[in-house]
Amino acid sequence: MSEIHNPTDEELVREVQDGASEAFGVLMERYEDKIKRYARRFLFGYDDGADIVQEVFLKAYINIQSFDAERKFSSWLYRIAHNEFINAIKKKGREPLPFFDPDNLFPHPTAPESADTEINRQEITELLEMSLDKLKAKYREVFVLYYFEDMDYQEIADVLKIPVATVGVRLKRGRQMMRTFIEQM
């Protein structure tokens, strides 16, 4: 009995790059819900979230030839989503987005990847659902990618194009902010 080969994302991208456009449909099926979830949690109060997600996939399809199939497709797609979401926030002008973040400037040796226990992680995820909208965009995004999209520091750094240590710093600061919100509740 022959096994059904389930192609990886990168194999599917290679097919699309070689002209098999229908393979992109499979990729969309795999990632549509994830990107929608990412948008819902990152873009609070934006009615046009679904349109933005469509735009993400459209951009991904237009630029698919630029993807290096040796790298991870999910990081590349999330990177496009990140850019689209940031553009949406900028257009609406509801949240301040600093042009330069000093966290990217200095090394942060005291922010290694924390080993959250499953219970701890679950608690934080539940608390996050309640207080995510109170966090600034730069902290919110890291939280969503880490706790809801299960990315590690390295992947988040690749999506946001920030230093790996900055990911740790933002998570640490975000947790402190959440603690403050909860105490005030």
Place this chain on the structure above:
Amino acid sequence: MKPRFSFILRALLLISGLVIVTLLVLYLTSFVFFMLRSNGTWLAPVFGLRGLGLFMTSLPWLLLLVIALFVVVLEILVRHFSFGYRRPLLYSVFGILFVLGLTGFMVAQTPLHEGLWERAENERLPLAGPLYKGLRQEMPDDLYQGVVLTLTEQGFHMQNIDEEVFLVEINERTRLPFGSEFIPGDMVMVIGELEDETIKAFGIRKINYSLPRPGFGNKPPPGILR
């Protein structure tokens, strides 16, 4: 779907930009090292605070500003690559400065700039010519170089590149960090104030013949030939 070649073209442009900016900034950095070496400014700090002051005021600040701008451009280009953005900005900036400083210093030791300088003097360097021709004018005030001609009771006579002869006056306050024994033919650098044809020396040190300096190149200074 955008065709693949448009992305390849963009990547090539990015890499070409990176290479061009790197070469340009490396050339300018090595030129600064060469300039400081050739006019003797980089030896000035051995004379203490006054020498350090002279060194600071003699630095080619405009050129350094241009280099700083190129470093910013280089940093922006480098951050397109994962080895650039994964590390803090400070690391990559210091990395660029370190590599630039080291390679610039090494390039300054090669005959590259001396050759270009010679070409500029012979009107055979159209673009960078003014940069090299300006080297002579960039000699800092209060800093003199030349060859010891004759020893006197107060000090010695020194002839500079323009074949002008000065009396270098040594007194008890003159700093002589590398000794006070000068003989005719020695090439020296003098820091001091010029009054008429006498330089009241604040500091004197011997310098190496092999160092290029405005007009002397690597050839023996004219004083020795006479």
